[in-house]
Every structure is written in C-alpha cells, then in structure tokens.
Amino acid sequence: MSEPTARLALATCAELPDLDADDHPLRAALADRGVPTDAVVWDDPTVDWGAYPHVLIRSTWDYSDRPAQFADWTRRVERTSTLLNPADVVTWNxxxxxxxxxxxxxxPIVPTIWLDPERQMNARAIHTRFPAFGDFVIKPTVSAGSRDTGRYDAGETPSRSLAITHAKNLLAVGRHVMLQRYLTRVxxxxxxxxxxxxxxxxxxxxxxxxxxxxxxxxxxxxxxxxxxxxxxxxxxxxxxxxxxxxxxxxxxxxxxxxxxxxxxxxxxxxxxxxxxxxxxxxxxxxLFLAHADGAAERFADAVAARL
Structure with a gap:
C-alpha cells in the first residue's frame, strides 16, 4: 500500500475498497472541513495503522465471518491510534x-431464546424451543446485514424441519443462535x-x-x-x-x-x-446520511471535533 495521504482512515472491506455509497456524503463533508480521508481495507496486511492518528470504522461488513480476527484488529489499531468507536465497545457489540x-x-428487546452450542442440542431439543404458532426467526448471534438469517412458519412441518436444520448447522460449527418470534407488525x-x-x-x-x-x-x-x-x-x-x-x-x-x-x-x-x-x-x-438534510454535515462536524 502507498503512504497515507490523510490523517483519518476510513476502515472498509476488500469488497468495498472505495467505501459503501452511504459513506460518500460523509467523505465529501469531511473534505469540506479540511479533513482528507483514506479508505483503507481493515485486513490488508500491508497497512501501517500507526500512520493514522485516527481510524473510523465504516464498511467493514465482512467481519462477521472472522469476528475474533476483527476484534483483534480493533485492539491492535487502538495501540497506536484512536479508534472510533473504541475497541472495547466494538467487541461488546x-x-x-x-x-x-x-x-x-x-x-425492552425482541423476545429471544438463546441456543448455546456447548449444550449439544439434538433436533428434538431444538424443536421444543420453537413457538407453537406464528412465524419465527433463526439467526446467529454474530452476523451482519441479515446474513445467515431465516424466517420460518411454526404451523408448517416442512418449515419447522428447515428451521431445525438451520439451527443445527449453526450450532454444529460453534455458533451461538438466537430464536425470535417474528413480530408481524414489521x-x-x-x-x-x-x-x-x-x-x-x-x-x-x-x-x-x-x-x-x-x-x-x-x-x-x-x-x-x-x-x-x-x-x-x-x-x-x-x-x-x-x-x-x-x-x-x-x-x-x-x-x-x-x-x-x-x-x-x-x-x-x-x-x-x-x-x-x-x-x-x-x-x-x-448511517443513512443521504436520507436526512444535514446528517452528513453533523456527523462530519463530530468527527472533525475529535481529530
């Protein structure tokens, strides 16, 4: 990677080397405030994160495939730079x-049943956790953008069977699972x-x-x-x-x-x-900055104030 040209790194993923479109208004607003930015891929081994006094996490959307590696990266960055949001907050989240x-x-949260892979639950044990009626959702506790998430109908046997398979597959590879009743008003x-x-x-x-x-x-x-x-x-x-x-x-x-x-x-x-x-x-x-007047400018002001 070439030498940094900015004092603020916007962390992204390899699939979005120029950031997601949602972040383009922010980048422009920061430039207007005299804050040039570099879009930097979080897991690029050639990056010297210490060259950036501040690192703002943005479209690092592949982290859910490697959450431990991502958490380690946040801690490593924080040893030399100010990470926004901080590493302990990110790890918790x-x-x-x-x-x-x-x-x-x-x-108040969406009512949730938590399935632990260490309990080695069989199909029957998983099945007993399902609601008796209505739709419900199965997803891993570590995911982003609704990945690895499915919606099922408790009243249909084929759907319940698919739900059991989904949950078992997640638990089998050591992933913790959330089971939530689907709230239909959504x-x-x-x-x-x-x-x-x-x-x-x-x-x-x-x-x-x-x-x-x-x-x-x-x-x-x-x-x-x-x-x-x-x-x-x-x-x-x-x-x-x-x-x-x-x-x-x-x-x-x-x-x-x-x-x-x-x-x-x-x-x-x-x-x-x-x-x-x-x-x-x-x-x-x-952050859907393009959907509200002044949102990008407010966020850019907040970022600039922290540099």
Whole structure:
C-alpha cells in the first residue's frame, strides 16, 4: 500500500475498497472541513495503522465471518491510534448477546431464546424451543446485514424441519443462535432506525421488512448484506424515548467512553404496537446520511471535533 495521504482512515472491506455509497456524503463533508480521508481495507496486511492518528470504522461488513480476527484488529489499531468507536465497545457489540445486557438493564428487546452450542442440542431439543404458532426467526448471534438469517412458519412441518436444520448447522460449527418470534407488525410498519451522533439524536429512517423465508446458503453466497429499502421517517415520541433510554444505558455500560461518536438503534413494534429493540449498532452501521438534510454535515462536524 502507498503512504497515507490523510490523517483519518476510513476502515472498509476488500469488497468495498472505495467505501459503501452511504459513506460518500460523509467523505465529501469531511473534505469540506479540511479533513482528507483514506479508505483503507481493515485486513490488508500491508497497512501501517500507526500512520493514522485516527481510524473510523465504516464498511467493514465482512467481519462477521472472522469476528475474533476483527476484534483483534480493533485492539491492535487502538495501540497506536484512536479508534472510533473504541475497541472495547466494538467487541461488546460484535456479538448480539449484548441484547441480554440491555434487557437486564430494563431495555425492552425482541423476545429471544438463546441456543448455546456447548449444550449439544439434538433436533428434538431444538424443536421444543420453537413457538407453537406464528412465524419465527433463526439467526446467529454474530452476523451482519441479515446474513445467515431465516424466517420460518411454526404451523408448517416442512418449515419447522428447515428451521431445525438451520439451527443445527449453526450450532454444529460453534455458533451461538438466537430464536425470535417474528413480530408481524414489521410487515406493515417496517423498522425504525434512529441515528445518534455524540449521544445526540440526528435523524431516523424507515427500513422495509427484509425476511421473507427460510435461510438458503445459495442466496447468501458472495453477499455482504441484504439490500435495504430505506426511506426518511420521523420517529414517534415513544420511539425517541426508548432510543434515548438505550443511549443513556450505553453511557452506563461504558462510562469512560460516553458519548460514543455514533450509535444506531433499530426498533420494531411488538404485537401491541410498542417499540422494542431489535439491534443496537455500534460497530459499522450504515448511517443513512443521504436520507436526512444535514446528517452528513453533523456527523462530519463530530468527527472533525475529535481529530
């Protein structure tokens, strides 16, 4: 790799050497503020990360295939540079078992059953964890962009059989598994993603529902993440209140790190229409900067202030 030309590295993956399109407005806004950037592939062995005083994680979307390597990389970078968000925050956020920590602190999450590979569960044991009716979702606790995720119908025997196979295959290779009832209001209302910058609300968007059927390996081959249909959306007062609680709770979990540079809180409605947390993205989330006026500029101001 050639010598760095900027003091800020935007970490990406080999499949997106010029970053995802979502980050292009940010790069332009940073340039307008006199902050040139280099897009740098996180696992490129030729990169001297110490040459960059600051490293901002962006489209490193292949990390879920090698989470331990990625976590090691964050710690290695942090020995010589300031990593945004910090390595301990990222390591906590890589595995979705962080949702258990939030739930224990009073944050409502999508009801989840956790399957541990160390228990060596057989097909019958897995089957008994499924809901009696309705759709449900199976996914590994380490994944990105809805990869390795499937939706199943509890009322159909073939679908339940596919779900057992999906869960067994994940558990067999040592992956922890989440089993969640599919909350059907998402089909009509979608998800609401709320973006916070330096702990302050920036903007929100609607994500159309993505899961339509069982997981199929062929569909996932060579795909970093599923395409997302995004539109601008004003979060409701109730959604804002819950997302604000999440951000405040993160400050309790990481008191020495608050406020985090970026946080994305993904909410969906439960059966009564109340928002619950689907995910909290602190690692490499799309921030949907093009979907809100001034969002790229707000984020660029926050980044520049930390350099």
């Amino acid at each position: 890589i595995d979705k078992t962080y949702l258990r920590d939030l739930e224990q602190r009073g944050i 089909d009509t209302e979608g998800e609401t993603a709320l973006v916070y910058v330096d702990g302050e609300f920036s903007h929100s968007v609607r994500k159309a529902p993505q899961l339509e059927g069982p997981y199929r390996a062929a569909d996932a081959e060579g795909v970093l993440h599923r395409d997302e249909a995004m539109t601008a959306r004003d979060a409701t007062d109730v959604e804002r209140a819950l997302a604000d609680r999440v951000v405040a709770t993160l400050a309790e979990v990481f008191p020495d790190r608050a406020p985090l540079l970026y946080t994305r809180v993904d909410l969906i409605p439960d059966d009564e229409g109340n928002p619950v947390v689907l995910e909290v993205e602190l690692t490499e989330p799309s």
